[in-house]
Amino acid sequence: MSYKETKTLDNRINLIEIENNCKNFWETTEVYRYDNTKTREETFIVDTPPPTASGSLHIGHIFSYTQTDVVARFQRMSGKTVLYPIGWDDNGLPTERRVQNYYNIACNPSVPYDANFKPEHIENDKSPRKEVSRKNFIEACETLIASDEGVFESVFKNIGHSYDWNIKYSTISPKTIRVSQESFIDLYEKGYVTSVESPTMWDVTFQSAVAQAEIEDKEVAGFFHDIKFKVEGTEDYITIATTRPEFLPACIAIVAHPDDERYQKYFGKKAIVPLFETPVDIVPSEHAEKDKGTGIMMVCTFGDAADVAWWKQSGLPLKQIIGHNGCLMDVEFGKGAFVSNNPEKANEVYSQLKGQKVTKAREILVNMLRDNGILANEPRPLTHMVKFYEKGNQPIEFVTSRQWFVKLLDKKEAMIEAGRQIKWKPSYMQHRYEEWVKGLNQDWCISRQRFFGVPFPVWYKLDSYGNPDYNNPIVAERSQLPVDPMTDVPTGFSEDMRGCPNGFIGDKDVMDTWATSALTPQIALDVVNNDALTIPFDIRPQAHDIIRTWAFYTIAKAVMHSKTIPWKEILISGFILDPDRKKMSKSKGNVVTPQHLIDNYGADPIRYWASRARLGIDTALDEQVMVQGKKLVNKIFNASKFVFSMVENSALKGSINYESHITNPMDKSWLNKIEAMMQQATSNFVTHDYASALELIEKRFWDFCDYYLEIVKKRAYSPTDTSAVASLMKTIDTFLKAFAPFCPFITEEVYQCRPWGNITGSLHNTSWKKEDDFAGITASNSVLYDNASIITSEIRKAKTTANTSQRTAVSKIIISAPLELQEVLKEGIEDIINVGNLNLTALEFQVAPELSIGEISLDLEAVA
């Protein structure tokens, strides 16, 4: 497979054609294929983030993923084989939500499977959501992600990311499910994971448990309600301020600060919950603060996280009133924990609340309080922060349910230590990680009451009454994996025993999506199946918003599974902000999609834009930088074309020996700068500072176009010269490699059309730099070239000042310089005369003892 038929550059640049040729060439010749036969030392491993495949990519993805690609490309050209997998994070709630909306269906596990059901997308479908079986729902998810992922794949290919597409995975594939279930079993066997019945943060919209990392605070308007509680055995009332009066029926205690003078006399007494006539203890507790509200508060099960903590240490019975759907459950006063002095009245009041949503119940209850004169005054408006599930639109509630938890709180030290062994770039990002770990106050709830995810490889035995024995789960054997306990059967049982007394049931929950994506290193290793490779990987690239989730959970799992770190370095990219410096997000509606920018500017210019940004720095979207990139790409094309024409014109073609041809001091002086550039760029790249490398290379490249090329072009066109032409060839070759990680398309095009040397494969499989690249062809310094460029600049300035054309001949130049410098300059006299458009006689040197080497002063005479 050759790159293209005619190996010449077009007269004008055609980016679309170039991009298509490259994509085709790279794919058919497998330029980016990972070599599975190499050792760990010969391999560079990237723990690529699997993007959430539901929905669309935004320009921020392209930004950060391109930065990683630049790093990976450098490593590849440095002789490593690069394990650079790509995957899709397609399990979990985002996909379910998208599927629900796209096909207008909802999953109802009690509906039977319909083999003929085909999900269909109808624009603006207003009909009621069709309920389908769990299996039909999962199939619909699979259908939609297949097409979403196709779109992602083509964008990534269009932007030139060098993934090995053979190493592609998805987090819902059977292989991944096996890895994830194996992880669960390992943690279970180590005793790190347990199932616990306890109050959990619960999203009532999705009716699922959620984890601390998925919580987002939102500012919400609400009211303070001042409610009067009678103190039993006295005529006194105490006023309690609450934002959640609907929790009155679930009140378990009244607390005030132990030092609070106002309430000392009530400690040990009971307060009567109004309307429900429930006596509750008034107790001293640090939980209350003297100067907040009225200084005295009610504890309910559960108004907030603090209530949960207080309840756990109180030993008091649980009064759960919020159901899984966010409505008030059916409870009966006078029974169990729901004590009342007047159960009849309490039940009468509660009957008006039950089945209502929280907000409606609050409204009803407040009206009843007002009507009964129990409000000390009218509700006072306030805005306060309320916890939401990050993808939900109703506040989370605390609901008691059975969930699987990974014990993390006892491993904080180990996780902080692991974080310290990883090199964070930028280094201050490690702070964020440590602060998060230190602030962790809950274990990791990994079960979700959803459908499209990794099932728990667990069943429960049923006793003779049909009750599940949650304390002794039947965990799948590793050889069985992957399993779906809802359809697969545990060893020793048969399908007809499912759901029957003395039989079994499957765990119907699925895992938190992070429980699987925290295994991306293990998933990648599983895909390539090479025993020589292990964690830690070389780099983990990711954005800073998911340090608390993805980075944290990946470290946690690596520590728990193998007591090691998952990667040596973590590269944190910044965000793309919209031009008003606001974070781009779907909810703000300011998301910019990448494909039209790629279409407008071309892939290389977009990559240039991404590569200019430093790690960790948030950057405003600025198309001016893409314009700059486009100019650079255009210049690479044109300068190369120009050099090609000189090469075609000269005798130098085929294989050349640079050392014997590059003899002119001016050329050697220039190549000294090129060699220095490559050395510096290499050391920048070694620390993943691609942006500094690019800055350096770009600066030198414009220097090349503006000065060196102008200085030597006359000589290069002369039939007797070979040095300038050879030097230009070496220069172009070097720049192509230098720009290759940043602008893979244009550099490949130019490389393939190069009229010299043997071209056997892709530029991107050539070597970035060899030890002896510049042996024998560079001067020991660049004084000659530096001064020649200063003289060139001065001549141009003089002509511009004289408002005359740059082609005008200069009649005389007097250069003042120390003698040593004059000697150096005389070695490049021919080029200096050419660039000034002078006669040989018109250049004069003057001795200037006050100047030192490297300094000149110039007198131009009579620009004619």
Add this chain to the structure above:
RNA sequence: GGGCGUUUAGCUCAGCUGGUUAGAGCAUCUCGUUUACACCGAGAGGGUCGGGAGUUCGAAUCCCUCAACGCCCACCA
């Protein structure tokens, strides 16, 4: 309330192991050019480096302090 970051030309950003006159691109203005490139070239103007105080022979760079903005966390009766 805690942690972290940012603040440099009209805009987007470099520079910050302290050292000549603080840089680039875009934008603005002037001039030029059509055999590498109008997706062009040559040049010019434009900044008391967020404010204040300090260390130093010397500070955009180091220390302190204040402010604005952003992100994360906590509180949220």
